[in-house]
Amino acid sequence: MTLLSLRGIRKSFGAVDVLHGVDLSVAAGEVxxxxxxxxxxxxxxxxxxxGIYRADTxxxxxxxxxxxALDPGQRRRLGIExxxxxxxxxKQQDVASNIFLGREPTKKLLGLVPGFVDKSEMDRQASKMIxxxxxxxxxxxxxxxSFSGGQQQTVAIAxxxxxxxxxxxxxxxxxxxxxxxxxxxxxxxxxxxSEGIAVILISHRLNDVLSVTDRIVVLxxxxxxxxxxxxxxxxxxxxxxxxxxxxxxxxxxxEQRG
Amino acid sequence: xxxxxxGFWARVQRASVERLHIxxxxxxxxxxxxxxxxxxxxxxxxxxxxLNILLATSTxxxxxxxxxxxxxxxxxDLSLGSVMGLAGVAGAFVAVNLGWPxxxxxxxxxxxxxxxxxxxxxxxxxxxxxAFIVTLGMLGLARGLALVISKGRAIYGLPPEIVxxxxxxxxxxxxxxxxxxxxxxxAHAVLAYTRFGRHTLALGDSEGAARAAGIRVEHxxxxxxxxxxxxxxxxxxxxxxxxxxxxxxxxINYELTAITAAIIxxxxxxxxxxxxxxxxxxxxxxxxxxxxxxxxxxxxYYQQMAIGAVLILAVFIDQYQVRKESRV
Numbered sequence: 001m002t003l004l005s006l007r008g009i010r011k012s013f014g015a016v017d018v019l020h021g022v023d024l025s026v027a028a029g030e031v032x033x034x035x036x037x038x039x040x041x042x043x044x045x046x047x048x049x050x051g052i053y054r055a056d057t058x059x060x061x062x063x064x065x066x067x068x069a070l071d072p073g074q075r076r077r078l079g080i081e082x083x084x085x086x087x088x089x090x091k092q093q094d095v096a097s098n099i100f101l102g103r104e105p106t107k108k109l110l111g112l113v114p115g116f117v118d119k120s121e122m123d124r125q126a127s128k129m130i131x132x133x134x135x136x137x138x139x140x141x142x143x144x145x146s147f148s149g150g151q152q153q154t155v156a157i158a159x160x161x162x163x164x165x166x167x168x169x170x171x172x173x174x175x176x177x178x179x180x181x182x183x184x185x186x187x188x189x190x191x192x193x194s195e196g197i198a199v200i201l202i203s204h205r206l207n208d209v210l211s212v213t214d215r216i217v218v219l220x221x222x223x224x225x226x227x228x229x230x231x232x233x234x235x236x237x238x239x240x241x242x243x244x245x246x247x248x249x250x251x252x253x254x255e256q257r258g
Numbered sequence: 259x260x261x262x263x264x265g266f267w268a269r270v271q272r273a274s275v276e277r278l279h280i281x282x283x284x285x286x287x288x289x290x291x292x293x294x295x296x297x298x299x300x301x302x303x304x305x306x307x308x309l310n311i312l313l314a315t316s317t318x319x320x321x322x323x324x325x326x327x328x329x330x331x332x333x334x335d336l337s338l339g340s341v342m343g344l345a346g347v348a349g350a351f352v353a354v355n356l357g358w359p360x361x362x363x364x365x366x367x368x369x370x371x372x373x374x375x376x377x378x379x380x381x382x383x384x385x386x387x388x389a390f391i392v393t394l395g396m397l398g399l400a401r402g403l404a405l406v407i408s409k410g411r412a413i414y415g416l417p418p419e420i421v422x423x424x425x426x427x428x429x430x431x432x433x434x435x436x437x438x439x440x441x442x443x444x445a446h447a448v449l450a451y452t453r454f455g456r457h458t459l460a461l462g463d464s465e466g467a468a469r470a471a472g473i474r475v476e477h478x479x480x481x482x483x484x485x486x487x488x489x490x491x492x493x494x495x496x497x498x499x500x501x502x503x504x505x506x507x508x509x510i511n512y513e514l515t516a517i518t519a520a521i522i523x524x525x526x527x528x529x530x531x532x533x534x535x536x537x538x539x540x541x542x543x544x545x546x547x548x549x550x551x552x553x554x555x556x557x558x559y560y561q562q563m564a565i566g567a568v569l570i571l572a573v574f575i576d577q578y579q580v581r582k583e584s585r586v
Binding site: 050052071072073074075076077082084086088089090091092093097098101102103104106109115116117119 | 447451452453456457459460463464466467468469470471472473474526530531
């Protein structure tokens, strides 16, 4: 069943055309790798899915609904979450504030005045989520800016998973992590898949992409240049599609070692 | 030594920030300053002088609340003092020159402020002119308009209902103090405990994170600038009612004191951290300083210098601590 379907997505910033009509579809519970050189338009494409950018033309359907006109908050409520490369955390706020940002549960003050944020409920659920991810944070009441990179990433992941998403987009989730942390992110992706959650993984680490994805889509010059089934492809083919043919054996060998 | 257990003082500091939303240092400064003034002047420690300080602080305090919201959201409003002056003149014009009912004059004050703030918000979010420039321009515009409306002279002869807002003393407590404290309580609840307040700080912390979280960033900024203007309008009403005149030169340099109070209170100059409770302590520090210097018969010119110096010192200490914390 198709969960997400993009048709002919175009996006330009002033005179710079970034996306020239991208088609992409993702099925429920499918893990799709999105690869391509720097500047191929990967992040821009993802931001047109989350609604941070509005596509100039084209159509986006999610779960059978046309979502092109929806803003980021509305798309999130439909179940689209993204873990950004820069994590997009509010670093002076604490863990629960980040996880629930924009979706804070409220209660009535003294049972009378509505609209007050239910902080204890937020803290409780945030602790539960962090625990479920098997992570350890020094304190849930500290500002996230005081945490290590891996701990901050845990918060960003927890934020993406707390509201039962249907699609999670991860932009270079392993780029800044230590080896052991990389493995736990890959394990997490497998677990999401087993729970029927679709994942789009953007990564330069082709080994990671080849090991967890079902399909690999190569973005090149603002187009979906290749759509490869992971089981039927290899490092050589992916690299050659990214750089666009030519002698790629050396580059592939380098990636294999990397 | 990241693994070292934080000391007792560090833990108390952290708890005060997390639970009460205030920086303990500002409270210590307020107590030290008050003690010093009490020792230096026999008139300082008395109920009537305490009410005097609160009365003198009420106008600045309301402006400081506005400054806290705007700076906490990563913005800046330099037009607070001028908008306050404009609002006072607008209210006096409606009551005296037009002879309309006092209720409409009160509404005119707050509405004039809100409109000026709304224009600030529109320009910041739609025209992409930096807040510093927009509000600096509004500082000139609002002051000029106040002088135009009043023809450069204070408007006298306000109706008694308005004067009561400034000079009335139910149960011995001046009306401006009552209005100021109520405003502060509501503002504190809004900033610390509502979604609007949390989004305000998240926005000042990281606009990208707020946008990604689905917060309508520009819309939120426009509301904050409008709110800031409306609060400046309220400050204008309090001042006008207290001095019983719509003075077009009211509020000159008040933004300096208001912003200083907010920063002393622990508001991060670049947004993301702010509390009204902290700002109130900051406003009281400014009030005690001015009151004490007046009791000690120090010329007001020196008071102006003291405020400027305190602002720079407060930002210096804040930045010093931020750098120290980021080194851990």
